[in-house]
Each structure stands twice: as structure tokens, then as C-alpha cells.
Amino acid sequence: MPAPLGRRTQRPRGQPRYKRFRVARRGIFRSLRSSFTSTIKRKSVPCPNCGAAVDLQIKLVKITTCASCGTTLLLEDQGLRSAGAAGAMHDVPQLFDVGDTIRCDTTRITVHGHARFSYGRGFWEEFWGLDFHHQSVWVSVDEGDVIVQRPAPRRSWPTVTRAMTVGRDFSYDGTNYTVIEEDNAECVALRGSFDEVLQVGARYRFINAQSGANDVLSGEICNEDQRWFIGRWIDPFLVVNETRRGS
Numbered sequence: 001m002p003a004p005l006g007r008r009t010q011r012p013r014g015q016p017r018y019k020r021f022r023v024a025r026r027g028i029f030r031s032l033r034s035s036f037t038s039t040i041k042r043k044s045v046p047c048p049n050c051g052a053a054v055d056l057q058i059k060l061v062k063i064t065t066c067a068s069c070g071t072t073l074l075l076e077d078q079g080l081r082s083a084g085a086a087g088a089m090h091d092v093p094q095l096f097d098v099g100d101t102i103r104c105d106t107t108r109i110t111v112h113g114h115a116r117f118s119y120g121r122g123f124w125e126e127f128w129g130l131d132f133h134h135q136s137v138w139v140s141v142d143e144g145d146v147i148v149q150r151p152a153p154r155r156s157w158p159t160v161t162r163a164m165t166v167g168r169d170f171s172y173d174g175t176n177y178t179v180i181e182e183d184n185a186e187c188v189a190l191r192g193s194f195d196e197v198l199q200v201g202a203r204y205r206f207i208n209a210q211s212g213a214n215d216v217l218s219g220e221i222c223n224e225d226q227r228w229f230i231g232r233w234i235d236p237f238l239v240v241n242e243t244r245r246g247s
């Protein structure tokens with residue numbers, strides 16, 4: 001669910017840049033391309049801050065954190081770029097953690113990233129992972145409540161207004177949703193990898209809207225930037241940590 005704060009325009013990945021070498025020096029072209037533009041395919045690269053090996057195996061990842069020095073690292077065509085501190089993730093007991101494979105009702109998810117957000121009175125946790133079709137999934141955990149969501153298609157995003165306050169109705173994809181929560185939040189800590197750019201210290205407005213008993217639509221708005229996620233509440237008793245159970 002986290003917001004796309006500080007997202008920057010990037011050249012699409014994988015565009016070859018050394019075309020002129022292609023015919024005459026095919027071998028060199030290949031090796032240049034693999035080392036400069038296919039960063040995401042390399043298994044690990046050195047952290048620009050401390051030199052420790054940073055694991056980069058997942059194609060969708062846009063940012064990751066260095067486990068050694070706690071720096072947030074942006075994946076760019078040129079490699080990794082330092083993007084500030086990843087924040088202190090003071091340990092509190094969690095149902096699961098980065099590296100675990102979990103089952104949320106019928107969806108199996110490998111957890112790759114953990115983001116913590118503060119809304120002033122407390123915190124909630126967002127976990128990013130991949131399902132077994134390698135599709136992006138977010139799991140929100142807030143005081144025992146669990147929501148599993150996926151990015152909502154851009155074409156169906158609702159129009160954000162200031163009037164989207166608690167109790168107001170709006171339509172999404174032909175269904176009526178009611179705003180149940182609307183507040184401001186700040187990203188305070190990051191661990192692991194994410195498929196969207198997050199930054200510790202960034203603030204945004206979030207909106208949670210509900211339809212029926214279980215469907216939840218969540219929006220994150222920062223200036224002109226917005227993203228929406230669609231999913232549902234999961235009974236916490238239907239969340240199983242398969243990694244811990246098997247160990």
C-alpha cells in the first residue's frame with residue numbers, strides 16, 4: 001500500500017545502449033550490456049555506501065536496503081544509488097518477517113520488504129512480497145488486522161478530492177465504497193526490497209475505503225502523486241507463517 005513518494009522518471013530498463021558495437025564487436029556489446037543495463041539480473045552488487053554485497057535477484061524491485069549499513073538504495077540503470085537512511089526498525093513481535101513465506105487464506109506470499117508507517121498515535125506495518133505467480137502483493141498489519149492488497153489498475157483509480165473524508169461514498173469499478181479512514185502518515189523505517197520507491201521521512205495522505213464486509217480499497221496521495229490498492233481483510237487466524245511452522 002505505501003506511497004510512490006519521490007518516484008523519478010527513469011529510462012525503461014533493458015534498452016540497449018551500445019548499439020554501435022553490436023555488429024562489429026558483438027561479444028563486447030554483450031558484456032557491456034550485461035554489466036550496465038541489466039543490473040536487475042545480477043545476483044549481487046556492492047553497496048555504494050559500505051561495499052557490502054547487496055542481493056538483487058528480483059526483477060520488480062525498485063529499492064532495497066543494505067543490511068550492513070542501513071542505507072536505502074535505489075536501483076538505477078547505472079547501478080545502486082544511495083537514497084538516505086533506512087530508519088531504525090525497533091523490533092516488535094511480528095506474525096512474519098522479511099524472508100518468510102506466508103499463506104494468507106489461499107494466497108501464498110514470499111515476503112521481501114517491510115515498511116513501517118507512523119500516523120502519530122501509533123504505527124502500522126506494510127509487507128511487500130510476491131505471490132507464486134510472481135505478482136506484487138502488499139500485506140498490511142495494524143494492531144492484528146490484516147489486509148492483503150494488490151495494485152489497482154490505473155484506469156480504474158477514483159478521482160481524489162478533499163471531500164474524501166470518513167463516511168463519504170464514492171464509486172470504484174462500478175462498486176460503491178465508503179471511506180472508513182483518512183489521515184496523514186509518515187514512512188519511518190524500511191527493511192528489504194520493494195517494487196516502488198519509498199523514502200523514510202516522506203509523508204502522505206492515506207484513504208481506506210470499504211465495500212461490503214471485506215473489500216478494502218486504499219489510496220496514497222502525495223502532492224500530485226497517487227496510487228491505489230485493492231484487496232480484502234483477512235482473518236488473522238487464516239494467516240500462516242509457513243517458514244516458522246516448518247522450522
Ligand SMILES: [Zn+2]
Pocket residue numbers: 047048049050051052066067068069070071
Ligand atoms: Zn551498505
